[in-house]
Structure formats: structure tokens, C-alpha cells
Amino acid sequence: FRTIDDADVTGKRVLVRVDFNLPMKDGKVTDATRIDRALPTIAELADKGARVILLAHFGRPKGKPNPEMSLKPIAPVLSDRLGKPVGFADDCIGPVAAGIIEMLKDGDVVLLENTRFHAGEEANEAEFAESLASLGDIYVNDAFSAAHRAHGSTEGIAHHLPSYAGRTMQAEIEALQAGLEAPEKPVVAIVGGSKVSTKIDVLTNLLDRVDYLVIGGGMANTFLAAKGVDIGKSLCEHDLADTARSVMSRAEEKGCEILLPTDAVVARHLRSGAPTETVPVEETPEDMMILDAGPLSLKAVVARLDLAKTLVWNGPLGAFEVEPFDEATVGAARHAAELTRAGKLVSIAGGGDTVAALNQAGVSDDFSYISTAGGAFLEWMEGKALPGVEVLKE
Ligand code: 3PG
Numbered sequence: 042f043r044t045i046d047d048a049d050v051t052g053k054r055v056l057v058r059v060d061f062n063l064p065m066k067d068g069k070v071t072d073a074t075r076i077d078r079a080l081p082t083i084a085e086l087a088d089k090g091a092r093v094i095l096l097a098h099f100g101r102p103k104g105k106p107n108p109e110m111s112l113k114p115i116a117p118v119l120s121d122r123l124g125k126p127v128g129f130a131d132d133c134i135g136p137v138a139a140g141i142i143e144m145l146k147d148g149d150v151v152l153l154e155n156t157r158f159h160a161g162e163e164a165n166e167a168e169f170a171e172s173l174a175s176l177g178d179i180y181v182n183d184a185f186s187a188a189h190r191a192h193g194s195t196e197g198i199a200h201h202l203p204s205y206a207g208r209t210m211q212a213e214i215e216a217l218q219a220g221l222e223a224p225e226k227p228v229v230a231i232v233g234g235s236k237v238s239t240k241i242d243v244l245t246n247l248l249d250r251v252d253y254l255v256i257g258g259g260m261a262n263t264f265l266a267a268k269g270v271d272i273g274k275s276l277c278e279h280d281l282a283d284t285a286r287s288v289m290s291r292a293e294e295k296g297c298e299i300l301l302p303t304d305a306v307v308a309r310h311l312r313s314g315a316p317t318e319t320v321p322v323e324e325t326p327e328d329m330m331i332l333d334a335g336p337l338s339l340k341a342v343v344a345r346l347d348l349a350k351t352l353v354w355n356g357p358l359g360a361f362e363v364e365p366f367d368e369a370t371v372g373a374a375r376h377a378a379e380l381t382r383a384g385k386l387v388s389i390a391g392g393g394d395t396v397a398a399l400n401q402a403g404v405s406d407d408f409s410y411i412s413t414a415g416g417a418f419l420e421w422m423e424g425k426a427l428p429g430v431e432v433l434k435e
Contacts, residue, residue: 170197183207333359
């Protein structure tokens, strides 16, 4: 794929797709990470004298304008962080957008209203993509986290304009290639979170690609139960027992070692300060729940991390939001961070919960790459082609 190194942007109208689908409360941005990830591309283009026109979606307004999902409150936050004025247009196509773009000077930046206010965006209608494309000379996609959507502003538009990957998109693709496509082996994957049902395709794809597969969090209970372990009141998807068994037998055929917890921290309630016990998983009391992996399980994870050259991580090992059930997740995160700092491990993590857990462990700056993508990161882990990335390769 081509990057902005390959584009001559000076004096050009450059349409840049960013992901500003940010956590907001009462009209205020509560976490600006995604804005910060977009800054290098925006600043570089503006410095090179491009007229920067930002396209983004927010929420799921179902193809109709909805004042609660306006991008307007984001413009001043972006302006603040970018250190220059950012204009705003109340529509992303038509005369309103065209009028504002007409007035831009080289180096100016404008944000256009939510692309999803038009039904043509999610339907990826040619007419909508053409209307967007008519506003610019060049298209840059810097929104990896929206690249699993084949929408007008992420896919359709790229058929009508010379198209390039922005800096964050480029970093994300390069990191992900180092993670699973051409990784240094051995590779360890940690897959956690509460449900197996959302991660079946992830597990299946990983069996072909990794040497060690650590399964943690609530989803590990389903695997333990499928093996006949009595897990008391633990969260479990009993209807997925067969799926879990088939994942385990295929792993064996492929020589991929699956690591399930052997001991666990259990409690009667998921709340801070609840009395806990640490027990072998087979001895989970019938009125208690597994809420974290125990110290022996953590030791086994640490030992695999020591053997590995690459780590791909999605999903926590326990109920990390509530202390003390964050110990396994924090312990594994800190060990991976240490190995990464020592140059022994390439560590890649993604997904909302995972990023929150790494922040909690205080190691987010030490990982090789942390993706802000949720759904797109999962689809990548499933081995799926992402339409917004594929179209940049054409
Ligand atoms: C995200 O927040 O994961 C992306 O912006 C995609 O949003 P969507 O799931 O509403 O398409």
C-alpha cells in the first residue's frame, strides 16, 4: 500500500478519514486517545501545505442527522491538541461542505459532520462515495479501527481518488504484520474476556498461527467445564462445550499448546474486598466463582512469554476491573512489558478492555504496539481481510 510519503499534497484538498468515535459523556470527550493517534497525519499534511478535510463517523445514527451524535464538540478538542484552528461544516457532502472547503487555504484544517448522517455511508452507495470524493483531490485513510467496515468514507471513496495510508494506519498495519503475518517465532497469544461465543473465529485462526495459546478470563471456564472440571458458580457458556472440545483437539493436531488456568482466585461475589480463596481449579467450591487466574497459572504464562519472541494479546485474564481480580492480568502485562523493554519480545495488544487493563498495569508505553481498534482488531485476529485496508492495496 502507498503511504503519504508517496503523495504530493501541497496545495491539494486532502480528504482524511479518521476515527473520532470517542467515548463522550454529556457532550464532552472523556478519552482523547483516538484524536491523539490522528494528530501526526493531520499535522504532517497541514505542515506540507495540504488543505486538510477530515471525515469521521460517530455512534450509529442509522443514516439520519441526530444532534446527539454530532462531531461538532470534537472540533475544539482537536484544535486544542493540534495547536491550530479547526473549522467545522454541518454536513459532510453538498453545498455546505463544498462552501467551507472552497474557502480553505493551504495548511488549513476542517472537520466535516458525521458521515453516518447519510444512509449512503453505511450502505456504501456509489453516489454518496462520489459526492465525498468530489470534495477532494486525494484520499488518506488513517482510521484502521474503522477499516473492518466497507462504508462510503472507508472503502467506496478510495475507488474514486488516489488513495494512501496515513501514519497511524501505516503503523497499525506494520505492527499487525509483525504480530501474525510474518512474526518472529515462537508466538504466544493471550485471548481472554468473558465469552467464547465472540471469539470462536479468533481462536480457530490462532491455532494455525501461534505456538502457545493462553485462554483466560470467563472464556477459560467454558473450556474447563468442557473438560469435565467442576467450576462452581463461575460464568460459563455450557452450550459451547463441543466448540471448546473441538478447539482443544484441533490444537493438539496442529501442535499448538493451549494453556488453561490450573489454579484460580475464587469468591462468592464480584466486588472489591469480597473474601477470596486461591484453589486448584478442580477444587472450586460449588457456591463460588472463578474470578482470576491463580499464581501457578500466571507462572505458566510467564514461562511461555520467556520462550516467545512475539506476543499478541486480546482480552484480560480475570475480572481486572475489580481488585484483587486484576493480579494475573497485571502480572502478565508487567512481565511482557519488561521483556519488551529488554528487546526480547515484540508485544502487540488491542481491544478496549485490553487497553484499559494495560493502562491499569501502568505498562501501555512499554508495549511494542497498542491498537485502539476494537472490532477491527478482532477481525484481524480472525484472519479476515479488512475492506478499508484492502482497497488501499489496489
Ligand atoms: C469502533 O469504535 O470500533 C469503530 O469506530 C467502529 O465503530 P462501529 O462499530 O460503530 O462501526
